[in-house]
Amino acid sequence: MFVEPAVEAVDALVERLKRRGWRLTAQRRVVAEVLAGEHVHLTADEVYGRARRRLPEISLATVYNTLNELVDMGEVLEIATGDGPKRYDPNTTVAHHHLHCVSCGALRDVNPEGADRLVLPPRQQHGFELLDVDIVFRGRCPRCRAGAVAAPAAAG
Amino acid sequence: MFVEPAVEAVDALVERLKRRGWRLTAQRRVVAEVLAGEHVHLTADEVYGRARRRLPEISLATVYNTLNELVDMGEVLEIATGDGPKRYDPNTTVAHHHLHCVSCGALRDVNPEGADRLVLPPRQQHGFELLDVDIVFRGRCPRCRAGAVAAPAAAG
DNA sequence: CCTCCTTTTTAGAATGAGTCAAGAGCAAGA
DNA sequence: TCTTGCTCTTGACTCATTCTAAAAAGGAGG
Known part of the structure; x- marks a missing residue:
């Protein structure tokens, strides 16, 4: 059977965020889960697409807001590669x-x-x-x- | 007396471009000179500003076109740093x-x-x-x- | 349960970098 | 001079991202 690879990472991230007193809303949880559950680095738009599958009402602005908050908290790294949009990297611990x-x-x-x-x-x-x-x-x-x-x- | 530091670099660049059969117009010359004459790396807008001092009629689109041509020719490096616009680096030989x-x-x-x-x-x-x-x-x-x-x- | 206040979300407008397209301007050769 | 073909300009356009203002959702206190 297939085991979702990053469940632990998601849980750990969510734990850290709660400990910081960050209010964990449905939207924020979905964004965090999408990010931490991928082994590649997504663009904001890709995060938006995946997030919408789980929470169709979520807005792009919220995705951007959440990503920027995560970046400010140091939980996610923002990477600009020059071509195309920024990508977001949840692996900041290593x-x-x-x-x-x-x-x-x-x-x-x-x-x-x-x-x-x-x-x-x-x-x-x-x-x-x-x-x-x-x-x-x-x-x-x-x-x-x-x-x-x-x-x-x-x-x- | 003060010697403009990058005159040689500009001349060498212009020489290489002519040798490629690139038609050297006033606009292109100014862009090349501005780029090669700086020891820091400018944004397209900064190049535009400096170019306009020497050739007030030059347009921003021409600056972009010329920069992209230089990049395609491998004479200039395009660097995206994540914050803000791209910067252009004429030092590709070293x-x-x-x-x-x-x-x-x-x-x-x-x-x-x-x-x-x-x-x-x-x-x-x-x-x-x-x-x-x-x-x-x-x-x-x-x-x-x-x-x-x-x-x-x-x-x- | 209701009210008040704060935080979060939303849709859409706004911004900024960069590109594209159509016509005008030039340069060089016939 | 006329033509042909680049090159330049203008302004509209795209795309990623941010801003704004208003609606919605929580949470605390009664």
Whole structure:
């Protein structure tokens, strides 16, 4: 039998949110569940689509509001890849980086080797206060390598 | 006397473009000069503003068209940082990465140590055909660290 | 259960970056 | 000069995202 892969993640997320005193409404729960239940990173519109299957009355504005609240709380990471809309990544507890398909925009988590040995010499910091590093590998996903024209699919 | 720092870069760029058979019009020249003459990375709108000082009739669409042509030709790199509009980086000859101010959006070139030792193990490539890697250090630039409220300045 | 007050949701308008299309303007060659 | 083919401009358009104002839903106190 098939076990939904991220039930624990969803529960943990919901737990953390409740502990913060965040009022857990039906809409917010659905958005959180959709996000945490996926192993790929969705756009706001994709979240909206999936959320509507469970809660047809939900509005796009609420999806945006909820996503932004989650981002502000540090529970979700917002990733802009340049082509197309932002994508949302619920995996903030484990440090990781990304692999991005330049053709369809799909985004996956990866943990490159050597990321911890990456340093910016003080000489090159130009007086910046450093906060963190983002590493994005760019490439073409299997689906886009196969099919000539890459229909911007739901980010496999 | 003061020597404009990037005259050579501009000339080299213009040379390469002519060699490709790209018709060098007044508008295109101005856009190329503005881009290559800056040591920071400008948004399309900033390029437009600077270009208009030299050629007041130039239109924003032409700036976008020219920037996109330069990007397609591989002469300029397009960088989307997530907050705000894309920025354009004329330095494509030397491999480099970026330092991004999360507050005002300013973008600088850097060459972190250890970037060459960064690898994505095959196990984690998920069948992607890898093209390249983008490393972005995020932080706060001196100007934004100083002034409390960061006016989105012209990317110092 | 009712009332008051706050928070959340909603629909739709508004914004901003970027693109597109149609006509006007030029440059070069016949 | 005329034609042909780029290139430029204007303004309308798209798309992602945010804003606004009003309706709805909770929750606390009576």
